[in-house]
Amino acid sequence: MKTGKSIDVARRASPAGTGPITVSTLAEAEYFASHGVTDILYAVGIEPGKLDHVIDLRRRGVDLAVITDSVEGARTVAARGAGIPVLIEIDSDGHRAGVKPGSPLLIVIARALAPGAVLRGVMTHAGESYNCTSTAAITAMAEQERRAVVVSADALRAAGVDCPVVSVGSTPTAHFAARLDGVTEVRAGVFAFMDLTMAGLGVCTTGDIAISVLVSVIGHQREKGWILTDGGWMALSRDRGRAPGAPDVGYGVVCDEAGTPIGDLVMHAANQEHGMISSRGGAAIDFARFPLGRRLRVLPNHACATAAQHAEYVLVNAGALDGQRWPRINGW
Amino acid sequence: MKTGKSIDVARRASPAGTGPITVSTLAEAEYFASHGVTDILYAVGIEPGKLDHVIDLRRRGVDLAVITDSVEGARTVAARGAGIPVLIEIDSDGHRAGVKPGSPLLIVIARALAPGAVLRGVMTHAGESYNCTSTAAITAMAEQERRAVVVSADALRAAGVDCPVVSVGSTPTAHFAARLDGVTEVRAGVFAFMDLTMAGLGVCTTGDIAISVLVSVIGHQREKGWILTDGGWMALSRDRGRAPGAPDVGYGVVCDEAGTPIGDLVMHAANQEHGMISSRGGAAIDFARFPLGRRLRVLPNHACATAAQHAEYVLVNAGALDGQRWPRINGW
Numbered sequence: 286m287k288t289g290k291s292i293d294v295a296r297r298a299s300p301a302g303t304g305p306i307t308v309s310t311l312a313e314a315e316y317f318a319s320h321g322v323t324d325i326l327y328a329v330g331i332e333p334g335k336l337d338h339v340i341d342l343r344r345r346g347v348d349l350a351v352i353t354d355s356v357e358g359a360r361t362v363a364a365r366g367a368g369i370p371v372l373i374e375i376d377s378d379g380h381r382a383g384v385k386p387g388s389p390l391l392i393v394i395a396r397a398l399a400p401g402a403v404l405r406g407v408m409t410h411a412g413e414s415y416n417c418t419s420t421a422a423i424t425a426m427a428e429q430e431r432r433a434v435v436v437s438a439d440a441l442r443a444a445g446v447d448c449p450v451v452s453v454g455s456t457p458t459a460h461f462a463a464r465l466d467g468v469t470e471v472r473a474g475v476f477a478f479m480d481l482t483m484a485g486l487g488v489c490t491t492g493d494i495a496i497s498v499l500v501s502v503i504g505h506q507r508e509k510g511w512i513l514t515d516g517g518w519m520a521l522s523r524d525r526g527r528a529p530g531a532p533d534v535g536y537g538v539v540c541d542e543a544g545t546p547i548g549d550l551v552m553h554a555a556n557q558e559h560g561m562i563s564s565r566g567g568a569a570i571d572f573a574r575f576p577l578g579r580r581l582r583v584l585p586n587h588a589c590a591t592a593a594q595h596a597e598y599v600l601v602n603a604g605a606l607d608g609q610r611w612p613r614i615n616g617w
Numbered sequence: 618m619k620t621g622k623s624i625d626v627a628r629r630a631s632p633a634g635t636g637p638i639t640v641s642t643l644a645e646a647e648y649f650a651s652h653g654v655t656d657i658l659y660a661v662g663i664e665p666g667k668l669d670h671v672i673d674l675r676r677r678g679v680d681l682a683v684i685t686d687s688v689e690g691a692r693t694v695a696a697r698g699a700g701i702p703v704l705i706e707i708d709s710d711g712h713r714a715g716v717k718p719g720s721p722l723l724i725v726i727a728r729a730l731a732p733g734a735v736l737r738g739v740m741t742h743a744g745e746s747y748n749c750t751s752t753a754a755i756t757a758m759a760e761q762e763r764r765a766v767v768v769s770a771d772a773l774r775a776a777g778v779d780c781p782v783v784s785v786g787s788t789p790t791a792h793f794a795a796r797l798d799g800v801t802e803v804r805a806g807v808f809a810f811m812d813l814t815m816a817g818l819g820v821c822t823t824g825d826i827a828i829s830v831l832v833s834v835i836g837h838q839r840e841k842g843w844i845l846t847d848g849g850w851m852a853l854s855r856d857r858g859r860a861p862g863a864p865d866v867g868y869g870v871v872c873d874e875a876g877t878p879i880g881d882l883v884m885h886a887a888n889q890e891h892g893m894i895s896s897r898g899g900a901a902i903d904f905a906r907f908p909l910g911r912r913l914r915v916l917p918n919h920a921c922a923t924a925a926q927h928a929e930y931v932l933v934n935a936g937a938l939d940g941q942r943w944p945r946i947n948g949w
Contacts, residue, residue, distance in 0.1 A: 287889060309851075309890045329847055329890045330835035333910040354836055357909050381891050382836045382845050412888060503662035504686055504714045513714050515661055519641075520949070523855035523922055556744060557619060557921055558641045558661045559713050577689050578665040589889055590855055594925070596948050616928050617852070 286313060288474045288589045291598065292320040293611035298477060307454070307472040311338050316614045318347045325349045326452075328408065328472065330374065330382055333361050340367045350405050354383050359394045363401035370405040371398055372450060373441075377433035378426070380412035386433035387440045395446045406450025406469070407437045414457035418529045420487045427462035430455070435467035460488050478588035481538060485528025496592060497544060497582035498537070499599070500560055502575050512562040512575045516583060518555040522590035536560065537583040543604030544582055552583050618645060620806045620921045623930065624652040625943035630809060639786070639804040643670050648946045650679045657681045658784075660740065660804065662706065662714055665693050672699045682737050686715045691726045695733035702737040703730055704782060705773075709765035710745035710758070718765035719772045727778045738782025738801070739769045746789035750861045752819045759794035762787070767799035792820050810920035813870060817860025828924060829876060829914035830869070831931070832892055834907050844894040844907045848915060850887040854922035868892065869915040875936030876914055884915050 286295050287309035295317060296302055304324030308314045314325050315338075323346060331339070331351040342349045350370040353359055362369050373394055376383030384390050395404050411430035417423045430453045441448040453465075454472030456479075465471065475482075478496040479489040500516030521536045539550035539562050548568060554561040560583065564570060575581075585591035592598075593615055600609040618627050619641035627649060628634055636656030640646045646657050647670075655678060663671070663683040674681045682702040685691055694701050705726055708715030716722050727736050743762035749755045762785045773780040785797075786804030788811075797803065807814075810828040811821040832848030853868045871882035871894050880900060886893040892915070896902060907913075917923035924930075925947055932941040 330845065332833045332835045332847065334833055334912075355909070358836070361909060376838075381888055381893065382838070501664045501666055503664045504690070506708075506714070513662065515664065518856075518922070519925060523857070524850075525855070556713055561713060577687070577693060580666075590850070593851060594947075615926075 286317065286474075288592060289477045289613065290316070290592070290615065291611050291613040292317065293598075294477055294613075295320075295322065305470070307474075310617050311335055311342075312614060312617050314342055314347070314349055318342055318345065323347050326372070326408070326472070327351050328410070330354060331358060331362060331371075336362065336365055336369075339369060340365065343367065343369065352408060353394065356390070356394055356397045359397035359402070363398050366401040368401070368403055370403045372406045372408040372452065373404070373437070375407050375409040375433050375437050377409040377430045378411050378413035380410070383409060384437070387436040391437055391440050392444045392446065395441055395444070404441070404446060404448065406448050406452060407434045407441070408450070408452035408454075408472075409434050410472070411453070411455045411458045414455045415482065415486070415526075416529055417457065417486065420461050423457045423461040423486065423488075424463050427458035428464070430458050431462065431465060431468055438467065456483060457486055457488050475588050478592065480588040480591075481531075481534060481584055481586045482526055482528050485531030491538065491546065491584065494584050494588075496588050496598075497540065497584050498591060499542070500581050500583060502577055502579045502581065503559075504577070505572050505575070507572060510563050510567070510570050512550075512570065512572070514552075514560040514562060514581060515558060516552075516560045517558045519557050520594055521552065521555060521560070521583060521585055522587065522594050524585070524587040524590035526586050532565065534565065534586070537585050540582040540584060542580045542582060544601070546584075547581075618649065618806070620924060621809045621945065622648070622924070622947065623943050623945040624649065625930075626809055626945075627652075627654065637802070639806075642949050643667055643674075644946060644949050646674055646679070646681055650674055650677065655679050658704070658740070658804070659683050660742070662686060663690060663694060663703075668694065668697050668701075671701060672697065675699065675701065684740060685726065688722075688726055688729045691729035691734070695730050698733040700733070700735055702735045704738050704740045704784065705736070705769070707739050707741040707765050707769050709741040709762045710743050712742070712744035715741060716769070719768040723769055723772050724776045724778065727773055727776070736773070736778060736780065738780050738784060739766045739773070740782070740784035740786075740804075741766050742804070743785070743787045743790045746787045747814065747818070747858075748861055749789065749818065752793050755789045755793040755818065755820075756795050759785075759790035760796070762790050763794065763797060763800055770799065788815060789818055789820050807920050810924065812920040812923075813863075813866060813916055813918045814858055814860050817863030823870065823878065823916065826916050826920075828920050828930075829872065829916050830923060831874070832913050832915060834909055834911045834913065835891075836909070837904050837907070839904060842895050842899070842902050844902065844904070846884075846892040846894060846913060847890060848884075848892045849890045851889050852926055853884065853887060853892070853915060853917055854919065854926050856917070856919040856922035858918050864897065866897065866918070869917050872914040872916060874912045874914060876933070878916075879913075
């Protein structure tokens with residue numbers, strides 16, 4: 286739920302309303318708990334300064350689990366004696382945190398958790414899938430991700446340690462996994478909205494992208510072939526990420542108000558509150574079509590980053606605002 | 618005030634409390650007006666959809682001025698007949714919007730404003746000063762910026778048009794202008810906090826930077842020489858901008874909790890809620906100094922972008938939290 290950060294989005298992904306969900310901050314855990322979600326994984330390595338909050342949420346009836354990848358982390362959680370469920374983070378791709386798959390360290394960490402905390406399982410996030418250059422490569426990465434946690438769960442079980450949850454997750458691998466044998470849980474984030482990076486990876490089409498930023502034309506630089514709008518990087522975020530080999534569309538693809546891309550218009554540059562739009566191929570712009578005040582939509586590179594620049598979603602149905610607004614949260 | 622977006626910051630820059638200030642959104646204008654600021658320039662090209670809000674703020678006693686760089690824009694404002702003060706935006710550096718300095722178009726725009734709107738003056742923003750490679754180049758850019766508006770004001774006055782305000786502004790040029798003859802107003806934004814980009818330009822030192830992000834150590838990848846923290850790009854922003862020729866410090870320079878840089882540690886990479894820290898020169902990390910939970914501070918590349926990821930400022934005095942919190946606003 287780290288992409289939407291909205292109970293309205295969560296209810297569409299998980300209609301029961303109680304979870305399970307994964308969050309990226311304890312502020313998200315608090316928010317979703319206040320809306321009745323009771324099964325939550327906080328999937329960023331736990332540190333001592335957050336344990337009071339974790340314990341408090343658990344006392345209020347939330348089955349909140351945390352993760353660690355070290356003996357130091359396990360001991361820190363165990364020392365509280367609060368029975369906090371812990372998943373061991375596995376490094377399936379060298380991307381950020383985690384224990385090497387099947388490492389003997391897994392057993393040491395599991396033993397350091399007892400008796401004050403409870404091992405709930407193993408988890409990983411194949412963030413490197415964002416750098417794959419084909420859907421076949423994503424399928425291979427999904428298998429690498431799956432094997433990383435299954436091998437780790439097997440190592441724990443072979444040592445007599447219970448390991449009920451075997452959790453993987455990234456939006457690309459979730460869509461292209463050929464098999465999930467041994468996996469009990471798949472966590473994906475950006476799938477809720479999709480974005481240009483996912484389209485560039487072949488995970489979705491541009492037409493699947495369910496989030497855009499509404500901007501207004503504020504000027505023209507005719508000699509340069511630029512349309513200026515009031516949507517800059519503050520509205521789109523500074524995220525310039527894109528799939529490997531995908532065309533550079535700057536800060537996003539420019540659409541009409543109904544969400545249909547206009548020629549090859551892109552937002553090629555941005556200041557804080559200015560977006561500069563031009564034809565990617567250098568085609569002439571018919572400026573008469575873009576008077577001051579015309580509304581345009583910009584599809585973002587990265588839904589998580591763009592959504593986080595806003596306090597709510599304004600809903601569109603069949604190309605028009607439908608009057609609904611869904612609040613979201615930000616912060617920590 | 619587009620950097621701080623906080624009345625507490627504004628009061629330190631402008632103790633009278635009533636302005637003048639410049640804002641980048643009408644939400645900022647609304648916020649500062651609600652705190653008693655009465656002299657406000659909205660320095661992003663006006664479009665028809667915002668005029669109701671502008672007129673409403675003016676009816677409530679705020680001397681809110683807007684900007685335009687076209688006859689179309691001038692006619693749009695004039696058509697409301699509300700006497701809205703308008704500054705003509707001048708393009709001093711090819712950076713984004715504006716009329717060419719001294720262009721005959723200035724007179725046409727000025728005449729299109731009458732009688733429904735009022736020409737208040739000319740303004741520009743030398744955004745290209747961020748790309749200067751020496752302080753001498755910034756001084757030259759400041760003179761280019763000054764000349765752009767003075768030449769434009771002269772052209773208007775020669776045509777018999779009153780042009781009381783002659784406004785320039787960017788933090789680098791504001792600090793290195795050799796002369797301001799003919800200028801009546803200087804607008805700068807990021808100066809309130811400064812950041813690594815300004816330090817890289819020679820506008821300030823790293824020790825002058827008054828904003829940082831507090832993060833906690835959440836793990837280690839010892840083989841790679843990485844410290845992991847819970848401050849990722851959501852907390853720092855995705856802004857990777859830096860001054861030309863300045864070293865690449867990733868997402869920022871890493872300091873101890875009191876704000877002193879630690880060796881050559883930088884936040885070299887980021888995920889949404891993960892920051893990866895390492896030595897820029899590849900020096901060995903003494904991991905014992907970075908246990909789980911240790912607090913670190915990260916100085917940002919771009920104060921405007923980083924501050925916007927947060928809902929408030931938590932004040933530090935003499936290296937320690939002093940208990941004060943200053944709220945800020947985001948959004949539009």
